[in-house]
Amino acid sequence: xxxxxxxxxxxxxxxxxxxxxxxxxxxxxxxxxxxxxxxxxxxxxxxxxxxxxxxxxxxxxxxxxxxxxxxxxxxxxxxxxxxxxxxxxxxxxxxxxxxxxxxxxxxxxxxxxxxxxxxxxxxxxxxxxxxxxxxxxxxxxxxxxxxxxxx
Amino acid sequence: xxxxxxxxxxxxxxxxxxxxxxxxxxxxxxxxxxxxxxxxxxxxxxxxxxxxxxxxxxxxxxxxxxxxxxxxxxxxxxxxxxxxxxxxxxxxxxxxxxxxxxxxxxxxxxxxxxxxxxxxxxxxxxxxxxxxxxxxxxxxxxxxxxxxxxxxxxxxxxxxxxxxxxxxxxxxxxxxxxxxxxxxxxxxxxxxxxxxxxxxxxxxxxxxxxxxxxxxxxxxxxxxxxxxxxxxxxxxxxxxxxxxxxxxxxxxxxxxxxxxxxxxxxxxxxxxxxxxxxxxxxxxxxxxxxxxxxxxxxxxxxxxxxxxxxxxxxxxxxxxxxxxxxxxxxxxxxxxxxxxxxxxxxxxxxxxxxxxxxxxxxxxxxxxxxxxxxxxxxxxxxxxxxxxxxxxxxxxxxxxxxxxxxxxxxxxxxxxxxxxxxxxxxxxxxxxxxxxxxxxxxxxxxxxxxxxxxxxxxxxxxxxxxxxxxxxxxxxxxxxxxxxxxxxxxxxxxxxxxxxxxxxxxxxxxxxxxxxxxxxxxxxxxxxxxxxxxxxxxxxxxxxxxxxxxxxxxxxxxxxxxxxxxxxxxxxxxxxxxxxxxxxxxxxxxxxxxxxxxxxxxxxxxxxxxxxxxxxxxxxxxxxxxxxxxxxxxxxxxxxxxxxxxxxxxxxxxxxxxxxxxxxxxxxxxxxxxxxxxxxxxxxxxxxxxxxxxxxxxxxxxxxxxxxxxxxxxxxxxxxxxxxxxxxxxxxxxxxxxxxxxxxxxxxxx
Numbered sequence: 064x065x066x067x068x069x070x071x072x073x074x075x076x077x078x079x080x081x082x083x084x085x086x087x088x089x090x091x092x093x094x095x096x097x098x099x100x101x102x103x104x105x106x107x108x109x110x111x112x113x114x115x116x117x118x119x120x121x122x123x124x125x126x127x128x129x130x131x132x133x134x135x136x137x138x139x140x141x142x143x144x145x146x147x148x149x150x151x152x153x154x155x156x157x158x159x160x161x162x163x164x165x166x167x168x169x170x171x172x173x174x175x176x177x178x179x180x181x182x183x184x185x186x187x188x189x190x191x192x193x194x195x196x197x198x199x200x201x202x203x204x205x206x207x208x209x210x211x212x213x214x
Numbered sequence: 215x216x217x218x219x220x221x222x223x224x225x226x227x228x229x230x231x232x233x234x235x236x237x238x239x240x241x242x243x244x245x246x247x248x249x250x251x252x253x254x255x256x257x258x259x260x261x262x263x264x265x266x267x268x269x270x271x272x273x274x275x276x277x278x279x280x281x282x283x284x285x286x287x288x289x290x291x292x293x294x295x296x297x298x299x300x301x302x303x304x305x306x307x308x309x310x311x312x313x314x315x316x317x318x319x320x321x322x323x324x325x326x327x328x329x330x331x332x333x334x335x336x337x338x339x340x341x342x343x344x345x346x347x348x349x350x351x352x353x354x355x356x357x358x359x360x361x362x363x364x365x366x367x368x369x370x371x372x373x374x375x376x377x378x379x380x381x382x383x384x385x386x387x388x389x390x391x392x393x394x395x396x397x398x399x400x401x402x403x404x405x406x407x408x409x410x411x412x413x414x415x416x417x418x419x420x421x422x423x424x425x426x427x428x429x430x431x432x433x434x435x436x437x438x439x440x441x442x443x444x445x446x447x448x449x450x451x452x453x454x455x456x457x458x459x460x461x462x463x464x465x466x467x468x469x470x471x472x473x474x475x476x477x478x479x480x481x482x483x484x485x486x487x488x489x490x491x492x493x494x495x496x497x498x499x500x501x502x503x504x505x506x507x508x509x510x511x512x513x514x515x516x517x518x519x520x521x522x523x524x525x526x527x528x529x530x531x532x533x534x535x536x537x538x539x540x541x542x543x544x545x546x547x548x549x550x551x552x553x554x555x556x557x558x559x560x561x562x563x564x565x566x567x568x569x570x571x572x573x574x575x576x577x578x579x580x581x582x583x584x585x586x587x588x589x590x591x592x593x594x595x596x597x598x599x600x601x602x603x604x605x606x607x608x609x610x611x612x613x614x615x616x617x618x619x620x621x622x623x624x625x626x627x628x629x630x631x632x633x634x635x636x637x638x639x640x641x642x643x644x645x646x647x648x649x650x651x652x653x654x655x656x657x658x659x660x661x662x663x664x665x666x667x668x669x670x671x672x673x674x675x676x677x678x679x680x681x682x683x684x685x686x687x688x689x690x691x692x693x694x695x696x697x698x699x700x701x702x703x704x705x706x707x708x709x710x711x712x713x714x715x716x717x718x719x720x721x722x723x724x725x726x727x728x729x730x731x732x733x734x735x736x737x738x739x740x741x742x743x744x745x746x747x748x749x750x751x752x753x754x755x756x757x758x759x760x761x762x763x764x765x766x767x768x769x770x771x772x773x774x775x776x777x778x779x780x781x782x783x784x785x786x787x788x789x790x791x792x793x794x795x796x797x798x799x800x801x802x803x804x805x806x807x808x809x810x811x812x813x814x815x816x817x818x819x820x821x822x823x824x825x826x827x828x829x830x831x832x833x834x835x836x837x838x839x840x841x842x843x844x845x846x847x848x849x850x851x852x853x854x855x856x857x858x859x860x861x862x863x864x865x866x867x868x869x870x871x872x873x874x875x876x877x878x879x880x881x882x883x884x885x886x887x888x889x890x891x892x893x894x895x896x897x898x899x900x901x902x903x904x905x906x907x908x909x910x911x912x913x914x915x916x917x918x919x920x921x922x923x924x925x926x927x928x929x930x931x932x933x934x935x936x937x938x939x940x941x942x943x944x945x946x947x948x949x950x951x952x953x954x955x956x957x958x959x960x961x962x963x964x
Contacts, residue, residue, distance in 0.1 A: 080491050083511045091466070091509040096458035097451020099632075100510070101583055102668040106899035109583060137451035152449035156441055156864060159872055160309030161448025162455060162583040162632025187908035194899060196583050196633050197309045198875020200910035202868070 068129045070095065071139025081127055086110045088126035089136060097137035097165045101194070108193030109162065111169040112136050118173030120192075137165035144175050144214055151209035159197035167193050171207050180211050289342050290369040291320060293377075297397070297410030299324065300332040301369075304343035304362070305353040306604050307335075307444065308634035309872075310928040311865040314442045315359045316366050318862055322435040323370030323428060324377075326409065327397030333443050338626035340607040352605035354639045354755070356828035356926025359861060363924055364427075371425035373416070380415035381407055430859070430921060439864030444630070456629045457665060459589045459600050464661040465494055467652050468513045468670070470503040470520050474529035474892040475675055476750045479503055479522060486519035496520070499651040501644070504664075506656060514667065530750025531892040534680070538574060541682040541703040541747065545572060549701060549743035550721035553731040556739035561697035565688025567778045568697075571771060573685070574953045575763045576885035578678035578756050579902055584632020585666040586674075588649040593659035596623040601646060602631025604639035608712075612643030616650035635876065636755040637676060641711035644676075644752075672902050673894040677886055678756030679705040679749075681726075683767040687737075693779030695737045695790060700730050700767070703745040705753050721746065725755060729764030729827060729933070734797050735772075735790035751888070757876050761827040761933035769823035769937035770951060773944050783822050783941065784810055796856045797824050799918045800833040803854035807916050808835035815839070817963070818849065821941025823934045828926030830857040831918075834874070836938035837911070840946050844960025848878060848911040848939055856918035858925045866927045867915040873931025874913055879905035881936045883955045 067076045070093060077092035084103075089095045089112070098121055101109030105123040112121045113135040140149075148171045151157075158164045167190070174181055174189040181189065186207050195203070292300040301320045305312040313333040321331050336343045336351075343351040346361045374394060381399040382389040384407070391401050400406040430436075447453035472478065482503050484496035492512025497504045503522055507513035532540075562568060589600040597617055603609045606626055614621045631638055649664045656662065666674065681704035688697040706723040708714050717724050722731075722744050731742045756762055776786035784805050791797050801824045814820065817840045824833040837850040853870050860866045883903055887895045896902040915931075940951035947961045 079509065080511065080515075082515075083509075087509060087511040090458075091511070094460050096454070096460065099455075099584070100457065100665075101585075102899050103514075104668070104898050104900070107583070107668075107904070149449050153441070153445045156445050156868065158309075158442070158445055158448035159311070159868060160583065160631065160633040161444060161453050164448050165451035168449060168451075190907045194583065194904040194906065196581055196635070196876070196904055198872045198879070198905055198910065199868070200875060200905075200907040201871045201913045203907060204910075 066127060066130060068126065068134060069132070070134045071136060077126070079126060081125070083126050084122050085112070085124045085126045085129050085134070086121040089121060095136050095138050099162055099165060101163065101166070106192075106194070107163070107166075108170055109166040111166040111193065113169060113173065116176070118170055137169060140169070140172060144210070145172050147210040147213040148172050148175065148206070150213065151206040155202050155206045155209060157199050157202040157206050159199055163193065163195045167195065167203055171203070171210065174207065175210060175214060179214055181207060290366070291373055293373065293409050293413040293416070295410045295413060297330055297408045298332050299326050299330050299409060300334050301366075302336045303333050304336040304351060305345070305358045306602055306606075306628050306631050306634070306638070308602065308604065308631045308638065310358065310869060311442060311862065312353065312358050313444055314440070314865060315861055316362055317443055318435050318440060319363065319366035320370035322433060323367045323425075324374045325394040325396065325434070326370075328435070328440050330397050330409070331443065335628040338606040338610045338628070340610075343606070350605075350607035352607055352639065354604055354636070355759075356830070356928045356930065358928070360829070360924050360926065363861075367427050368425050371427055372421060375422045375425055376416040376419045377409055377412050379419045380412045384412070384415060436861050437859065437863070439862055442865070453630045455584050455632050456587045456589060456601050457584055457632070457663070459629070459663065461591070461661040464663055465506045465508065466510045466513045467504050467506045467662050467664045468517050468667060469499070469501055469648065469664070470505070470517050470522050471670060471674065472502060472524055472529070474524075474526055474531065475752065477524040477526045477529040480525040481523045483521040486521070487516040490516040490519055495656060497652060497655045499648060499655055501648040501651060504652045504655075506652070506662065510665065529892060532749070532888065533890045533892065534576070534887040537680055537749065537888070538682065541680065542572070544703045544745040544747070545682060545684040545701055547745070549703070549745040551741070551743050552722045552727040553740055553742040555737075558697050558699050558739045558741045561739035562686070562688050562699075564690070565697055566691040568686065568688045569771065569774045569778055570684070570686040571767075571774065571950060571952055573683040573763070573767045575681045575766070576887065576954060577680050577751065578762070578880055578884055579672050579886050579896070580633075580635045580637035580676070580756055581671060581902060581904060582633030582635065582637050585668060585671045586637070586645040587663065587665045588646050589661060589663045590649040590653045591659065591661040592617060592650070592653035594657075595619070597650070597653070598625045598627070599646065599649070600627045600629055602629045602634070602638055603646070604631070604634055608641065609643045609646045612647050613650050616647045617654060635757040636759070640676065640754065641713060668899065669897045672886070672896050672898060675752035676754040677751065678762055679707065679753040681763045683763065685767050685771045687771055687775055689775055689779050693781055693786070695735060695775060696739060698733065698737045698740045700742045701745070702726055702730060702742070702764075703747060705749050705751070706746045707753050707755055707759070709746065725760045727764070728760035729825065730760070730768060732826070733768055734794045734826060735787075736792050737790070757873070758827055758929040758932040761825060761929070762880065765823065765825040765827070765933035766936040766940065766954070769825060769934070770940045770944070773821070773941040774950065787822070787824060796831040796918075797826065797833075800824055800831040800854045800856050803916050803918055804833035804835050804852055807854065807914060808852035810835060817842070819942045819946035821938050821943065821945055823937035823941060825930075825934050827930045827933060830855055830925045830927060830930040832870070832930045832934045834934045834938040836935065836942045838939060838942040838946060840961060840963060842962070844962055846943065846946075846961050848909070850912045850914070851935065851938065852914045852916070853931060853934070854916045854918055855927065855930060856920055857927045857930070858920050858922035860917050861924055863917055866917055869927040870915040870931035871913045873929065874935045875905050875910055877932040877935035878909065878939070881939050881954065881956055882909060883957045885955055
């Protein structure tokens with residue numbers, strides 16, 4: 064049955080089984096592949112998106128449950144915080160393989176939207192669910208501080 | 215990995231190979247474009263700088279390769295009228311920065327502007343794009359930049375000479391009067407031209423036989439940290455990984471895989487799976503039972519609904535505990551000799567003190583963030599494959615065998631890869647082969663994306679093998695090490711693969727003993743021997759390979775000996791590193807920057823380690839803080855690397871930072887274990903916990919200044935972190951770290 068959700072400010076229609084996680088609707092139906100599959104169990108954060116401005120794991124939310132709410136993916140982020148985060152990520156060349164980085168960027172925007180000047184401890188607590196096997200953590204911390212300066 | 219050509223092992227000869235063209239991964243019309251531009255009818259498309267025939271010879275290829283390359287267009291570089299300079303990247307970029315590194319080499323000699331540089335992955339071609347260390351296309355063993363250093367610089371220098379020749383002719387001056395700076399050609403009279411404006415004219419000039427390379431003092435890019443070419447795409451979610459490939463009508467496949475290594479399908483019931491909405495087909499393949507569906511979720515649900523009965527008669531059923539028991543028993547028996555200097559037995563008889571320690575290392579999964587995946591489109595007579603291949607020639611040849619096609623009927627596209635750490639460099643090309651198996655069994659010319667779920671990845675084998683070591687060393691009354699006996703037990707990564715001929719010598723797999731058989735310390739009597747054990751668990755190189763275990767056992771033993779000798783661990787190492795200036799320089803830089811010997815915060819202790827791998831030398835000082843209840847936190851690691859000339863120092867630092875983190879994950883808590891009966895006990899990131907940001911210490915990375923040729927940086931930072939942390943814990947608690955990971959014991963102040 065066709066369903067409509069709001070993604071990145073636009074109404075998007077898709078047809079998927081009722082139990083389909085938002086992640087797979089974004090990737091397979093809407094072709095928004097910036098949101099990554101990492102674990103399918105809410106353990107790695109690669110699939111992080113914003114739902115009504117709140118950071119969520121899209122593999123743990125049914126697409127049906129996003130009806131009537133506003134989904135923002137890495138492709139649709141904008142505003143001062145998002146720009147500062149992406150600029151800092153590029154300035155410090157945070158990415159290595161880059162696969163987890165859209166999720167890291169979404170999580171960092173979430174953090175800075177809540178705590179504009181986070182400490183290392185705030186960063187560690189807030190970003191602990193976002194795994195990076197390249198272990199770019201050292202630069203993620205630095206980039207969040209860098210972005211905080213620009214906001 | 216190896217320095218011997220391995221071309222002959224692959225069913226892929228130069229005669230059969232498709233002439234390489236610079237093809238963008240998903241762009242079908244490039245051949246047409248080349249034909250048009252080659253005939254001078256560029257029609258607004260790029261007018262490439264060409265590298266054919268003579269050009270390949272100038273790039274250091276053999277006569278045979280020049281013949282194959284004759285008529286080859288823009289194999290390494292394309293300069294377009296829009297002034298973009300596209301460097302063709304022959305290695306996969308798994309995060310190590312291959313694209314940026316190789317582009318830097320071209321930009322340097324071309325005197326391009328960094329902003330005009332673009333990169334594109336090369337098509338698969340075992341001759342044109344071979345890694346000189348392997349003899350075929352592929353990357354591994356941290357060889358990517360080192361083996362391309364001259365080649366890619368020559369590409370840039372050759373193109374520069376052609377652009378200069380074209381400008382000189384146009385302006386009626388001698389070539390010596392044309393200068394090139396930051397992407398602009400100019401002469402003193404004030405005339406200037408961009409590369410793009412001169413590209414068409416330059417392409418008509420012959421390729422010079424010799425291109426003059428810059429001397430190091432002329433470098434503009436090399437040795438500086440220019441930004442990565444992939445940062446924007448990777449920070450904004452636009453980089454295309456294999457899992458992101460989208461095509462009309464594409465199906466997604468997942469495979470129900472055996473619960474134990476070596477088990478096979480006995481029977482299956484697909485009734486429920488086929489009822490899942492979106493499931494298109496259920497197929498038995500050699501690797502298990504594949505479920506093809508219109509979308510990923512349906513494929514996963516279909517697989518969950520399958521009922522498969524497995525034949526476990528040939529499965530590996532030993533548990534980790536069984537394996538360790540067998541390995542420990544072998545420690546008492548002599549193995550195949552990897553190194554023998556002097557007379558160890560006689561030296562032990564004279565030793566004032568002897569220290570003996572047995573070490574145990576678990577299986578480790580690579581756990582790349584992007585799970586294994588491969589996209590294939592096969593129509594019965596040809597195929598196209600998209601994957602993040604680390605060994606393109608191996609994957610290409612294996613696909614040809616699996617599909618029973620000639621290699622030239624297959625096009626293999628290299629994609630950005632979401633991590634590898636060795637996992638995508640596989641002798642059996644298994645995840646490419648399984649995609650071929652599915653495509654062949656399905657028999658319809660639709661694109662199929664095969665993906666591994668995280669559970670498939672964690673349970674799927676190809677692990678760093680289990681190793682057990684026994685290390686026994688003796689010192690004389692003055693604290694000099696006089697005897698060193700090192701025995702290693704474990705599976706061979708290489709045995710049974712096409713690499714066996716080169717990398718297993720006299721029963722010794724070099725990857726099992728590297729780091730042990732080349733122990734740098736001046737010790738008159740050394741024996742290193744090896745028991746190679748057969749086990750039905752697929753194993754593979756894991757970032758830094760042999761050093762993952764040999765660095766730990768040897769460097770941890772050094773601290774045990776230093777303690778027995780009553781010496782400072784740094785001074786003790788220095789005393790035994792005579793004639794090893796690169797080890798000594800790394801050790802000096804790391805310990806100076808760390809403030810070795812200076813006071814530390816309460817409950818905080820230091821440890822040091824130094825190790826050579828992949829021709830680079832790394833020393834690290836770790837600081838750990840005990841929490842008083844047996845736990846601890848690694849708070850700071852100071853690292854120094856001598857990797858020869860650092861082409862992009864910032865990427866060197868990034869690789870060291872990440873390498874340390876990768877090593878720390880293994881040090882702190884990673885292990886794969888087999889339960890009674892042989893099933894893997896871990897399944898996802900809950901039971902195989904990756905290092906988290908809260909685990910990450912402050913890292914200070916330093917580079918030893920060097921003009922030596924560049925050497926590896928992707929791996930050498932990893933293995934040193936384990937013994938550095940273990941030695942800090944040893945200093946803190948007196949407890950040795952003999953079994954990894956470190957969760958196996960509590961560390962308390964002694």
